[in-house]
Amino acid sequence: MHIPYRARALVWSSCGGWGLEVDGCNNTQQQDCYNPLVRYSLQLPPEDTPPHPSREGEGLTLTVLNQRNAAVVFHKVFPLGQYWAHYADLQWHMDRVASGRVVVITVAVSGTVGLRQAAHQLAQLGSLFALHLTPMAHWTWVFVKGGRTISETVILRGVAQHHAHLLLPLSDLPSPTQSSNQSLQQQRWQYCQLHGAMGGLCDEHSPDPLPPPSPPTLAHQSALANVPVVVTAGARHQYLYHTLNTLLAAPGAQRSNVLVVLGDAPQPTTQLLRLINVNFTQVPVHGKDNFKLFRYYRSVFQLVARTFPDAPAVIFLDEDVEVSPDFFSFMSQTLWLLREDPTLYCINGFSISGYEGRAFKKSQLFRGSVQVQWGYAVALDFVREALASWEQATSNTMLYDFWLYMNIRKLRECVFPEVSRTRHFGIGINTIPYLKEAVIRMPLQIEAPIALQEVSVLKIQSWQKYISQEITEATVLTGNPCRDSFLPSPATARTYVFYYQLNILPGWGNTPNYFQYHVVVQCLGLWSLSEQGHHRGVSVVRFSLNSTLYLVGVPYSFYSNLQQPGNTPWNIDTLTDQQLDQMGRYSHNKYSKRDHITNINVTSDYIMQIMANG
Numbered sequence: 001m002h003i004p005y006r007a008r009a010l011v012w013s014s015c016g017g018w019g020l021e022v023d024g025c026n027n028t029q030q031q032d033c034y035n036p037l038v039r040y041s042l043q044l045p046p047e048d049t050p051p052h053p054s055r056e057g058e059g060l061t062l063t064v065l066n067q068r069n070a071a072v073v074f075h076k077v078f079p080l081g082q083y084w085a086h087y088a089d090l091q092w093h094m095d096r097v098a099s100g101r102v103v104v105i106t107v108a109v110s111g112t113v114g115l116r117q118a119a120h121q122l123a124q125l126g127s128l129f130a131l132h133l134t135p136m137a138h139w140t141w142v143f144v145k146g147g148r149t150i151s152e153t154v155i156l157r158g159v160a161q162h163h164a165h166l167l168l169p170l171s172d173l174p175s176p177t178q179s180s181n182q183s184l185q186q187q188r189w190q191y192c193q194l195h196g197a198m199g200g201l202c203d204e205h206s207p208d209p210l211p212p213p214s215p216p217t218l219a220h221q222s223a224l225a226n227v228p229v230v231v232t233a234g235a236r237h238q239y240l241y242h243t244l245n246t247l248l249a250a251p252g253a254q255r256s257n258v259l260v261v262l263g264d265a266p267q268p269t270t271q272l273l274r275l276i277n278v279n280f281t282q283v284p285v286h287g288k289d290n291f292k293l294f295r296y297y298r299s300v301f302q303l304v305a306r307t308f309p310d311a312p313a314v315i316f317l318d319e320d321v322e323v324s325p326d327f328f329s330f331m332s333q334t335l336w337l338l339r340e341d342p343t344l345y346c347i348n349g350f351s352i353s354g355y356e357g358r359a360f361k362k363s364q365l366f367r368g369s370v371q372v373q374w375g376y377a378v379a380l381d382f383v384r385e386a387l388a389s390w391e392q393a394t395s396n397t398m399l400y401d402f403w404l405y406m407n408i409r410k411l412r413e414c415v416f417p418e419v420s421r422t423r424h425f426g427i428g429i430n431t432i433p434y435l436k437e438a439v440i441r442m443p444l445q446i447e448a449p450i451a452l453q454e455v456s457v458l459k460i461q462s463w464q465k466y467i468s469q470e471i472t473e474a475t476v477l478t479g480n481p482c483r484d485s486f487l488p489s490p491a492t493a494r495t496y497v498f499y500y501q502l503n504i505l506p507g508w509g510n511t512p513n514y515f516q517y518h519v520v521v522q523c524l525g526l527w528s529l530s531e532q533g534h535h536r537g538v539s540v541v542r543f544s545l546n547s548t549l550y551l552v553g554v555p556y557s558f559y560s561n562l563q564q565p566g567n568t569p570w571n572i573d574t575l576t577d578q579q580l581d582q583m584g585r586y587s588h589n590k591y592s593k594r595d596h597i598t599n600i601n602v603t604s605d606y607i608m609q610i611m612a613n614g
Contacts, residue, residue: 010023013153016043059108087118125145223333261280
């Protein structure tokens with residue numbers, strides 16, 4: 001069938017839903033012709049109009065069309081009626097839409113409150129209104145990525161449904177498939193005719209090389225020789241391609257060691273893996289949401305135990321985790337610790353302490369009580385140990401990594417870097433947008449390879465000696481940690497120590513009091529929503545390139561005996577409710593780093609003035 005070079009399109013947006021319809025009939029054909037190429041919509045019943053709790057399908061819709069035949073190659077709704085984090089996911093996908101694609105953006109019910117920095121990206125792509133949308137605006141924008149706007153409409157206030165009727169230009173340039181005589185390249189462009197937001201894979205002007213070149217080897221390459229890299233994946237092939245791209249480009253990567261384990265295995269994912277020549281297999285999945293994921297990861301562990309019984313360790317990575325170029329160098333220098341030190345159970349590429357403003361030294365390592373996180377290695381003995389209990393576990397609410405931490409870890413610790421070697425960029429069913437904010441800003445080690453500092457000191461006896469010496473030589477800080485003057489500025493000493501009251505939580509074994517721990521570390525910008533991150537009651541705060549603060553929880557900490565005579569630990573339990581409230585506001589204002597909604601007072605007169613002066 002001949003596809004016309006122009007198609008009629010209808011786009012609409014309102015508080016009751018949104019819609020996109022593309023008709024392949026052109027204006028030279030008869031009026032009764034109707035050839036629906038695209039039909040997408042969400043229409044709420046009249047009684048469901050806002051305000052109501054946000055539901056699936058509401059937000060900012062991103063639909064990408066093949067520029068030659070108007071077929072939908074990507075569609076996703078970003079719940080930007082919520083303020084936190086989803087804007088970064090929109091930016092991530094928009095960056096990976098290839099130039100020349102036709103892009104349709106609309107507001108479905110509510111979707112501009114959380115636009116935030118993504119508004120600047122959209123403005124750079126040509127939007128007139130993105131920087132000026134009110135929180136309840138309704139908006140449609142149709143444009144060619146890297147080209148021109150076809151249509152843009154907006155209603156800043158009110159609840160009226162509005163429609164945009166337009167002629168959609170389609171490209172008559174030949175597809176790269178027609179000009180390629182190489183089988184692999186033909187497969188690439190056939191895949192790209194059907195799938196969008198794939199980044200360099202489908203960039204017709206500067207495509208990623210296929211097959212990808214082999215990365216350089218490492219000085220400690222032999223440490224990785226028999227270590228499988230297991231990537232857990234499903235239906236999110238856009239995420240997976242980026243993850244595998246960074247993984248296989250990292251120095252030290254060995255394609256033959258990489259195995260993608262699929263739960264849900266839709267055709268686009270398996271086609272992608274065949275195209276880029278990455279080994280994959282599938283395990284059965286059952287259930288829904290966390291119950292499904294809990295059983296899926298158990299199946300992955302079972303597969304690893306069967307397939308790699310003699311491996312010295314296994315590296316696990318999720319489909320939405322970007323690795324640093326230094327990832328394999330980091331692993332090659334630290335994996336031996338799992339064999340040498342029974343008080344360790346994992347090597348984490350992700351840094352639980354390396355948030356923005358808390359990561360300075362790329363060669364520094366720590367150890368502490370944390371769960372396995374995004375991009376980690378464990379020994380096969382730990383895999384088998386987990387499976388011995390996992391077979392009987394039926395949790396349908398607990399996340400698998402937290403279950404391992406609570407039930408299998410048994411007071412063992414993990415090694416992690418000061419500057420993270422992985423970044424969790426994706427958003428899934430367990431993403432809490434507010435908590436995702438800190439992860440978005442986390443620095444990732446870019447240089448590679450990095451020679452790590454005194455790795456052998458991470459062994460428990462050496463580490464205890466090292467921490468004891470650091471605390472003994474440190475300058476003591478006192479007073480309320482929730483005040484700007486608490487941390488010395490400029491710092492006059494290399495190390496500082498702060499003693500605070502931290503008791504064992506009654507009835508929870510050796511678990512420290514969550515509340516006492518939470519308040520102190522929150523004041524100083526560390527992870528505070530669980531007691532994870534400390535080493536035997538000592539948390540490390542890096543607050544400048546050359547200064548470190550050790551938080552020692554007394555009497556819980558193994559290092560409590562180092563407290564100088566006459567020094568009384570700071571005690572949160574002695575504060576009044578008013579003082580606690582002031583501390584909460586301090587940490588929220590200092591570390592949540594809200595971005596102001598600068599367009600909240602925009603009026604229609606203001607928009608008309610901008611357009612008149614443009």
